[in-house]
Every structure is written in structure tokens, then in C-alpha cells.
Amino acid sequence: MVLSDNLSEALKTLKLSSADSVEGCLDCLLKALAQNNVETSGKIQEMGVLAMMPALLSAQNSCTPKAANIIAEVAKNEFMRSPCVEAGLIPPLVQLLNCKDQEILLQTGRALGNICYDSHSLQAQLIIMGVIPTLVRLLGVHSQNTALTEMCLIAFGNLAELESSKEQFASTNIAEELVRLFRKQVEHEKKEMIFEVLAPLAENDVIKLQLVDAGLVECLLEVVAQTVDSDRDEDVAQLKTSSDLMVLLLLGDESMQKLFEGGKGSVFQRVLSWVPSNNHQLQLAGALAIANFARNDENCIHMVDTGIVQKLLELLDRHVEEGNVTVQHAALSALRNLAIPVVNKSKMLLAGVSDIVLKFLKSEMPPVQFKLLGTLRMLIDTQADAAEQLGTNTKLVERLVEWCEAKDHAGVMGESNRLLSALIRHSKSKNVVRTVIQGGGVKHLVTMATSEHMIMQNEALVALGLIAALDLECAEKDFVGADLVQVLHRLLTEEHSAPEIKYNSMILICSVMGSEPLHKEVQSLAFIDVVSSLRSHENKTVAHQASLTEQRLTAQS
Numbered sequence: 001m002v003l004s005d006n007l008s009e010a011l012k013t014l015k016l017s018s019a020d021s022v023e024g025c026l027d028c029l030l031k032a033l034a035q036n037n038v039e040t041s042g043k044i045q046e047m048g049v050l051a052m053m054p055a056l057l058s059a060q061n062s063c064t065p066k067a068a069n070i071i072a073e074v075a076k077n078e079f080m081r082s083p084c085v086e087a088g089l090i091p092p093l094v095q096l097l098n099c100k101d102q103e104i105l106l107q108t109g110r111a112l113g114n115i116c117y118d119s120h121s122l123q124a125q126l127i128i129m130g131v132i133p134t135l136v137r138l139l140g141v142h143s144q145n146t147a148l149t150e151m152c153l154i155a156f157g158n159l160a161e162l163e164s165s166k167e168q169f170a171s172t173n174i175a176e177e178l179v180r181l182f183r184k185q186v187e188h189e190k191k192e193m194i195f196e197v198l199a200p201l202a203e204n205d206v207i208k209l210q211l212v213d214a215g216l217v218e219c220l221l222e223v224v225a226q227t228v229d230s231d232r233d234e235d236v237a238q239l240k241t242s243s244d245l246m247v248l249l250l251l252g253d254e255s256m257q258k259l260f261e262g263g264k265g266s267v268f269q270r271v272l273s274w275v276p277s278n279n280h281q282l283q284l285a286g287a288l289a290i291a292n293f294a295r296n297d298e299n300c301i302h303m304v305d306t307g308i309v310q311k312l313l314e315l316l317d318r319h320v321e322e323g324n325v326t327v328q329h330a331a332l333s334a335l336r337n338l339a340i341p342v343v344n345k346s347k348m349l350l351a352g353v354s355d356i357v358l359k360f361l362k363s364e365m366p367p368v369q370f371k372l373l374g375t376l377r378m379l380i381d382t383q384a385d386a387a388e389q390l391g392t393n394t395k396l397v398e399r400l401v402e403w404c405e406a407k408d409h410a411g412v413m414g415e416s417n418r419l420l421s422a423l424i425r426h427s428k429s430k431n432v433v434r435t436v437i438q439g440g441g442v443k444h445l446v447t448m449a450t451s452e453h454m455i456m457q458n459e460a461l462v463a464l465g466l467i468a469a470l471d472l473e474c475a476e477k478d479f480v481g482a483d484l485v486q487v488l489h490r491l492l493t494e495e496h497s498a499p500e501i502k503y504n505s506m507i508l509i510c511s512v513m514g515s516e517p518l519h520k521e522v523q524s525l526a527f528i529d530v531v532s533s534l535r536s537h538e539n540k541t542v543a544h545q546a547s548l549t550e551q552r553l554t555a556q557s
Helices: 002-016 019-035 037-046 049-059 064-074 078-086 090-096 102-115 120-128 131-141 146-159 163-170 174-184 188-201 205-213 216-227 233-249 253-263 266-272 280-293 297-305 308-318 325-338 342-350 353-362 366-380 384-391 394-403 410-427 430-438 442-448 454-481 484-493 499-512 516-524 527-536 540-555
Strands: none
Touching: 019 037, 019 049, 019 064, 037 049, 037 064, 037 078, 049 064, 049 090, 064 078, 064 090, 064 102, 078 102, 090 102, 090 120, 102 131, 102 146, 120 131, 120 146, 120 163, 131 146, 131 163, 131 174, 146 188, 163 205, 174 188, 174 205, 174 216, 188 205, 188 233, 205 216, 205 233, 205 253, 216 233, 216 266, 233 253, 233 280, 253 266, 253 280, 253 297, 266 280, 280 297, 280 308, 280 325, 297 308, 297 325, 297 342, 308 325, 308 353, 325 342, 325 353, 325 366, 342 353, 342 366, 353 366, 353 384, 353 394, 366 384, 366 394, 366 410, 384 410, 384 430, 394 410, 394 430, 410 430, 410 442, 410 454, 430 442, 430 454, 442 454, 454 484, 454 499, 454 516, 484 499, 484 516, 484 527, 499 516, 499 527, 499 540, 527 540
């Protein structure tokens, strides 16, 4: 009761008093806030005290840190944040960040942090007002002050989540300051605070390179070395954060190439050593790092020539039975990227990549299925023998047909269709065609021809053309059942069909004319009229094929 009376008295006095007695009133308010923040904050708002704060903040005397502290305390309450903004407290608080008094700086930072807590619009306003360069400078000047350093880190963590902050951060020496601060830290909690700032900042490619130049990678490798053999929860967490951040830095093209150093970089070599480790987190980070290094042909060729494929295959082999799904996914991602350059395909096939990858056919995890399919598709591109070998693998074809119906997983469904088509297109083999027909794959390729993606439509049409050319008799029933002729009619009559789609559709029409039931369908749908209209098509190849197709249809009518 006494405190409540004192509070009321202090609030009245504050509104009337001279500068001499203000400090005592502020002390009383802080004491009341410490005892009952919510109630006291409400009274401060009722009495109109917030409107007096800009003047107290601007005075820059012994009252200033106490005024800022009061604002910080009241702004802990969500209902007080809008009144603080309406009272015009943000501009004078931002101005105070330029003063030298460390207590004022600390309380000012707290006040701004609490007012803008969880409000992207207010945080964006702070960015526009230029607080980022100011806070980065404060971090450098007052790095010995633990409380101020923590305040800056909390502010950076909040602001770094906003995309609009990245450009401003990139124009400061934030990377150097954070790395310097990180090197000094011993305590797990302090390192975690810095990690929480580094992670969102490292999403920006310019800042990635700045962090690499500032020596962050060496710090991360040191943390990994210190924590890899520990079972302590905080060490396990640090190992994960460090290795994840390392992988994130490699997502930038410039930062990745700088660390690759032509395949001779010490960082690249250290990361490679993670792959055969017994630690799942390091295996994962190592495989993801290889996938990130494998983003251009030159790097991929170098890595395949230096035996990295074998390391990845050994890693995958360790994860076949009850394996770690994230490690499987990462290792398959790396193999898929490495298989992109044409010169790597035959080398990787000789190394037994397809054999190891096929061991994961039984996986029920869509991310693993997706990467497995992509890896096989990359491997057989232009490799006829491998395409024939895989295309006559009944278990593989059956699994592909099953996954072509995985409607809950569009990525897996799309990749299954594309691999089915690729097996036919790259092998050009009657044995593969027959395996696909017998496995029930034809209807899926017909459906694929209606895909919204032109590349998939085209791949399907070419594969269907090869099926018709190599084994029309065997495929006839499936073509009829899948309404192939109606699909082709639609592709030819749709205005938005690409020239390649129209061209390959006409090739396919000519290929199915040897089948009596399909021939009848072509006649019943008046294909001659459709094809005749395409003779004037703006694309000369389409127009020429239309003439040839019309002649063929006329001759067989």
C-alpha cells in the first residue's frame, strides 16, 4: 500500500517537479516496476508519463539511463509497446546510441529491443534509421563490456532475420567483429549467441564471402575438432551448429570456390575427412559439403578423379540397413551432382555407383527415393549400355512404375516418370522397351506427355515414339488403354503446345499407323485436317513434318 501511495505521489511529482527532484521520482518508478511491472506500467500510461520521456532522454544527464531503463521495463508488456511508439520514443532512443556512456547505451538498447520485440515493421523502421552501422561500431568499441556486447548480439539476431537488413550488414565490418568476438569466447552460451547471429547473416552471399575472409571457417573447424569426441549435450549442439554453418558458407559460389582452391585447399581436405568419420553429423556435413563443392564441371571432374566417389559409396554402404536418412539423402545428392559432367558418368559407373544406389530401392523415404532417381537418371544420360542394363532390371522397373503413382510426392512421381523415359531414350533397346511394357509403364509415359512441364512432355513423346518403333505389337493394347491417340490429338490442337511437342506428336502418329486399332482411332479423329492446318505453322520444322505426316495419313487412309 505504501509503495502504491509512493508511486502515485512520484507520478504526480514527476509531472510538476524541477530537474532536481526528477531523479528521485524515476528511482521510485523503477522500484515499483520491479515489484509489479504490469500494474505500474498501466499507471505510468494513465498519468501520461511516457509523453515526458523524450525530453528526459534528450537531456543526457544522470536521469537519462534511468528514463531509458523505465522505458525498457514498461515495454516488456505487449500492451505498452504501441503507446511507447505513439509517444515518439524511438527517435530519441536511436539518437542516444551515439553517446559514449555505457550505461545509457545498455538501457537504450534494451528499450529499443523491447519496444520493437516481435514487430518486423518497427525493426524495419530501425534499419531505415541506420541503427545497424551504429550497433556494429558499438560492438567494436565496447567489446570488453559483456552486457553491451550481449545487447548488440540480441539486436543483430533480431534484425538479421529481415531481408532488408542484409545489405546494411554487408556494408559494415560485422564479419570481422563477430569472428574476433567468437575467437575470444570460452563459454558455450556466448558462442551460441554468436551462432544465432551468424546463421541468418550467412544466408547472404556477400556476407558469406566476408565471413570466409574474416577466418570464420578456421574457427568452425576448431570447434568441430574440440567437440567431435564429446557426448556432452552442449558439445553435440556446437558440433551440429558449426558443421551446419560450414555447409551454409559453401552455398555461395564465390565462398565455395575460394575454399575449394582447385581441390587443394586445406579446408576442402578437412571437410573430406568428415565423410569416413563415425559421427553421423560429420558424415552428413561432409556429404553436403561435397554436394556444394560439386556445383561446376571443373570441381566435379577433379573430385571424381581424386577418388571421392569411393568415399561416398563406402558411406552409403554403411547406411543401407537401418541407415540414417539424412546421410543417405546427402550422399545421394553429392553423387547426383558429381554425375552431371559427361566425362564423369562412365567413371562413376565403373566404380559401381549404380549397384550401391540400387540397394536403396527398398527405401520408403520420399527424399531418399527422389535423390536415388535423380542420381540414376544423371548416370545413364548418353550411356547406352548402363541404360540397357538398368532398363532390363525388372525390380527397378517395377519400383519405378509403383512410384509413378506416388501422388502424395510429386517430386518422386516426376523423377520416376523421367527415369522410365530415360531408360528407353538412352538405351534405344527393344529389351528395355519390352521390360517397361510388361512392367505396366506405358500408361505412365502417356500421362507424362500431358505434363505441365514441356521438358517432361518431350521426354515422354520421344520414349513413346521409340516404343512404337521398336515393339508396336506388344505396346498396342497399352496405347489403346491409355488413350494415346486422344492425347496426341489434344497436343496437336492446343495453341500453347510448343513446336517440339507438335513435331514429336506427329512423329508418334506416323509410328502408330501400323496398328489397326490405333489407325482407326487416328482416322475417326480426323487427324488429316489437324495436321493440314499445321503446314502453315511459323516453325519451319513443324510445317515440314506436318506435310510429311499429311502425306503418310493420306496414303494410309
